[in-house]
Amino acid sequence: MKKQILLVDDDAAYANVVHRVLMKSGYDVETVYQPTQGLQLLKLKKFDLILSDFKMPKMNGLQFFEEIRKTDSSVPFVIMTGFANEHQPESVIQTGASGFLAKPFNSESMLKLFKAILFDESDQEAFEAPEVEFRELGIDEFISGKIGNFNIFVRLESGRFLKVVHSGEELTPGRLLAYKKRGLTSLYLKLEDYQKYVDMQLKLAQAVTQSQVVSREKRVAFVRRSNEFVLHQIFSFGVDEHLFQHVKNLMELNIKTLAQSDELLNLIGSLNSISDQMISHSMGVSIYSTLLAKALGWDSQDALFNIYVGALFHDMGLRTMPLSMTQKPYVDYTAEELKEYQRHPLIALDMLKGFPDITTEVLLIIAQHHESPTGNGFPAGLSDALIFPMAKVVAIADEFCELVIKSPGSASHGVLRSHVDALKFLTQIKGSFLDQKMLEVFLGLFSSTKKGAA
Ligand SMILES: [Fe+2]
Numbered sequence: 001m002k003k004q005i006l007l008v009d010d011d012a013a014y015a016n017v018v019h020r021v022l023m024k025s026g027y028d029v030e031t032v033y034q035p036t037q038g039l040q041l042l043k044l045k046k047f048d049l050i051l052s053d054f055k056m057p058k059m060n061g062l063q064f065f066e067e068i069r070k071t072d073s074s075v076p077f078v079i080m081t082g083f084a085n086e087h088q089p090e091s092v093i094q095t096g097a098s099g100f101l102a103k104p105f106n107s108e109s110m111l112k113l114f115k116a117i118l119f120d121e122s123d124q125e126a127f128e129a130p131e132v133e134f135r136e137l138g139i140d141e142f143i144s145g146k147i148g149n150f151n152i153f154v155r156l157e158s159g160r161f162l163k164v165v166h167s168g169e170e171l172t173p174g175r176l177l178a179y180k181k182r183g184l185t186s187l188y189l190k191l192e193d194y195q196k197y198v199d200m201q202l203k204l205a206q207a208v209t210q211s212q213v214v215s216r217e218k219r220v221a222f223v224r225r226s227n228e229f230v231l232h233q234i235f236s237f238g239v240d241e242h243l244f245q246h247v248k249n250l251m252e253l254n255i256k257t258l259a260q261s262d263e264l265l266n267l268i269g270s271l272n273s274i275s276d277q278m279i280s281h282s283m284g285v286s287i288y289s290t291l292l293a294k295a296l297g298w299d300s301q302d303a304l305f306n307i308y309v310g311a312l313f314h315d316m317g318l319r320t321m322p323l324s325m326t327q328k329p330y331v332d333y334t335a336e337e338l339k340e341y342q343r344h345p346l347i348a349l350d351m352l353k354g355f356p357d358i359t360t361e362v363l364l365i366i367a368q369h370h371e372s373p374t375g376n377g378f379p380a381g382l383s384d385a386l387i388f389p390m391a392k393v394v395a396i397a398d399e400f401c402e403l404v405i406k407s408p409g410s411a412s413h414g415v416l417r418s419h420v421d422a423l424k425f426l427t428q429i430k431g432s433f434l435d436q437k438m439l440e441v442f443l444g445l446f447s448s449t450k451k452g453a454a
């Protein structure tokens, strides 16, 4: 069935042009020249979208919109205004309109906007794609956050994807509301855009913590928020759902314990100074380490907290490396730089050993997270029997995070990998350096994938 549009504009000549364009593009259009007539029509008939002029005598576009909202809160409302109008697009958008067109607009931008709001299964631009190329985000998450320059997709009932927001375009609260009213619960970002999205969110959080004096509440909120983003990413990777829920609760417990220590909170703050990607890397490693430890049956809350803290600060030693090093991929290191880099576990050990809230277990994790059961790890080249088991857990999570989330030095692997690719790489290339039994359990975490991991 054709979509029904109600067009309201007191400028009859303009309205008639728009009317014709819409009819030609396959819409059914009713055009009236006064908002009061529009209100009459709305009583008789359901519309899929209302396109209204802003500047009209007696009742302007916003007043018209308010009247409509009294009886129907769901119909998408797009407003047109002239450049001369003192109403800025932002203030119009804040009223809850689904879109905004600045007069004079070309028909292409109008049709693009309408399609983005009124898309359906028959849309010719919808395409098939493996779900693993996308990251699903709850629609409410978009409402609470700022949108950046990302392409945003919806998933149609047929499973095909359709781009509804083009990079640079604004996804307004009103449009999100319209999507929600249509029953959409999620939107999708491409894997590479999702990384950018998370980065942007983490940067926002970091900006808060780095501004002047930061209260404890704000720091904890920052940790929680960053943790949530990394967790969200892991969830969309399709880790066993039951285990995920459990880890989510555990992370919440860990953060509560962490929040009691000013010392640990300050240390998290200083992770920022290493590199932009240090926070997401550290949090990723802490979450995956906890996941693996749980899967290994390590249930003690103390043990899990030690692993969490050890994983959070495992790369603290990179803090003394020059920026020229932390900002370039490992593969580009000179022999000298590599030698320097391989000292980072010991540097961290030195830095942290005087801290009352840092336990011996945490120190061991940090000192040994690059040791390998093969005896070829660094800095000490310890043999298998001498490596602390918790350090082996963190080593696996560390290698995995280098592949799937932004991490300092991980540009060496080019584009970030999907978890399926990362697991392959881990078994084929890195596997022999890691603890075999633990690696197997780690791989098992992803075998009962929630969706589309084939
Ligand atoms: Fe490291």
Ligand SMILES: [Fe+2]
Residues within 6 Å of the ligand: 281, 285, 314, 315, 398
């Ligand atoms: Fe690391």
